[in-house]
Amino acid sequence: MVDTLDGSAQDIDAEIAALSRRQRIWLLVIASVDVLLVIASMVALNAALPDLAVQTSATQTQLTWVIDGYTLALACLLLPAGAIGDRYGRRGALLVGLAIFALASVAPTVLDSPTQIIVARAVAGVGAAFIMPATLSLLTAAFPKAERNKAVGIWAGVAGSGAIFGFLGTGLLLEFFAWQSIFYAFAAGAALMFALTCTIGSSRDETATPIDWPGAALIGAAIAVFVLGVVEAPARGWTDPIVYGCIAAGVALAVAFALVQLRRRHPLLDVRLFSRPDFATGAVGITLLFFGNFGFFFVEMQYMQLVMGYTPLQTAFALAPLAIPVLILGGTMHLYLPKVGLRVAVTAGLLLIAAGLFLLRFLDGESTYLDLAWPLLITASGIGLCTAPTTSAIMGAVPDEKQGVASAVNDATREIGAALGIAVAGSVLAAGYHHALSPDLGLFPEQVRPAVSDSLAYALSLADQMGPRGAELAQLAETAFLHAMNQALLVLSVVLVVAAVFVAVWSPGRDGRQSRAVRRLRTAGPLAGLTRR
Numbered sequence: 001m002v003d004t005l006d007g008s009a010q011d012i013d014a015e016i017a018a019l020s021r022r023q024r025i026w027l028l029v030i031a032s033v034d035v036l037l038v039i040a041s042m043v044a045l046n047a048a049l050p051d052l053a054v055q056t057s058a059t060q061t062q063l064t065w066v067i068d069g070y071t072l073a074l075a076c077l078l079l080p081a082g083a084i085g086d087r088y089g090r091r092g093a094l095l096v097g098l099a100i101f102a103l104a105s106v107a108p109t110v111l112d113s114p115t116q117i118i119v120a121r122a123v124a125g126v127g128a129a130f131i132m133p134a135t136l137s138l139l140t141a142a143f144p145k146a147e148r149n150k151a152v153g154i155w156a157g158v159a160g161s162g163a164i165f166g167f168l169g170t171g172l173l174l175e176f177f178a179w180q181s182i183f184y185a186f187a188a189g190a191a192l193m194f195a196l197t198c199t200i201g202s203s204r205d206e207t208a209t210p211i212d213w214p215g216a217a218l219i220g221a222a223i224a225v226f227v228l229g230v231v232e233a234p235a236r237g238w239t240d241p242i243v244y245g246c247i248a249a250g251v252a253l254a255v256a257f258a259l260v261q262l263r264r265r266h267p268l269l270d271v272r273l274f275s276r277p278d279f280a281t282g283a284v285g286i287t288l289l290f291f292g293n294f295g296f297f298f299v300e301m302q303y304m305q306l307v308m309g310y311t312p313l314q315t316a317f318a319l320a321p322l323a324i325p326v327l328i329l330g331g332t333m334h335l336y337l338p339k340v341g342l343r344v345a346v347t348a349g350l351l352l353i354a355a356g357l358f359l360l361r362f363l364d365g366e367s368t369y370l371d372l373a374w375p376l377l378i379t380a381s382g383i384g385l386c387t388a389p390t391t392s393a394i395m396g397a398v399p400d401e402k403q404g405v406a407s408a409v410n411d412a413t414r415e416i417g418a419a420l421g422i423a424v425a426g427s428v429l430a431a432g433y434h435h436a437l438s439p440d441l442g443l444f445p446e447q448v449r450p451a452v453s454d455s456l457a458y459a460l461s462l463a464d465q466m467g468p469r470g471a472e473l474a475q476l477a478e479t480a481f482l483h484a485m486n487q488a489l490l491v492l493s494v495v496l497v498v499a500a501v502f503v504a505v506w507s508p509g510r511d512g513r514q515s516r517a518v519r520r521l522r523t524a525g526p527l528a529g530l531t532r533r
Helices: 009-018 021-056 060-088 090-109 114-142 145-160 162-176 180-197 213-236 241-263 271-275 277-307 312-331 333-362 369-396 400-443 446-454 456-463 468-506 516-524
Strands: none
Touching (some): 021 145, 021 162, 021 180, 060 114, 060 400, 090 180, 114 369, 145 312, 145 333, 145 369, 162 312, 213 241, 277 333, 312 333, 312 369, 333 369, 333 468, 369 400, 400 468, 456 468
């Protein structure tokens, strides 16, 4: 789609009509593969961390920041990057992001310092921040409203299954090559997508309002500080001053951002959108969906590799069927969403995820893949029911010329939810494991106790070196891990049930309206000032 000559809706509609069906399908393919690259990069390095640690002498903290540096840079720059794409051209933003991503992915192949690799990953996150919002906003600007839900559903399905493809690709590469092959693959993929992205058209906001740079700085700082506190929580504990200080500062900056936006003539994000039931449902739904999704991945991948004995490649293949319900339900959203409505789809999805995670609590050291597979499919069905409708709700609540910012909100809620899920699941898992194992630590030499209580992986590695006592240690550590895993999955399930109740009460139904009781509350209550625009 070529840039419009003015900002009128008539010209936008005419430009959309000028695109052929083949051009729209090609744009959908490009946008979906571009976002798949970003999501896969979020998780791909997890399986390579042991090899990376050995070859670079990285500490555990440095290994954590190899993963979290990317996520942190991506999360805090999403809204400003989305606004830049809206203002100056979405394809241009996408190309800039791909170029940065490709160059940053090449760097770790020639750098051997953990600090340098962390910096390279953070720079890759900057590139990803330009890629993610541009892909979705290009789609919503190019497809007419009658076809938009289908396109958004396919994009959301691909994004929702991106982690699975990341695990699978990493497992295949590490089966035959060294850890550097992951970076070569991402650099080559980004270079190829840069060339292919040049074949699509662009779009931008022709109203030409200036970018709200103070607002961009505030929201970027708010997300960065908040996520920093969250990702440090598992290692430091939630009561550590750095952790709760960062989280409190992030919330305070977000409040300051909201107050500033209410007074700006051209705000970066109209915060009144959060008073809209569809937008609020989408934001809450995506945040909690990724909270449960990435918390589940963090726990279950350890279970599959440490308790079931799967290799990284076997783990990836075992998780691969999860992508099927996500892709199918995403691609068919335009068929079921008009019939059941946002409220039913998202509520049912969150409850299915909660049910699947709760059922995973019944796994033990003797469980087979079949015991694991059917709760996973229930979870995947819930993910599929939530992902596309919540994304569509956010994008549909915002004018066409501001789709980049709306896409950035959609993406930022994913990143925040994922960080929270990993932090909460990791904290509960670590605390539960240590608490369950502590009474038995006295049975083993004092010099091994700190490592044994640190994680199941360390305990199993020590058990292999301890001779006859090793089997007893491995059994006790595995039992403690299963106890902690059950606690973590229970916490994730409860949070998702609470989120489902909120959606059931607050979300609009099939007719696009909330329940009468909620409408009366919004009209007469403290939200009345925001809802009367």
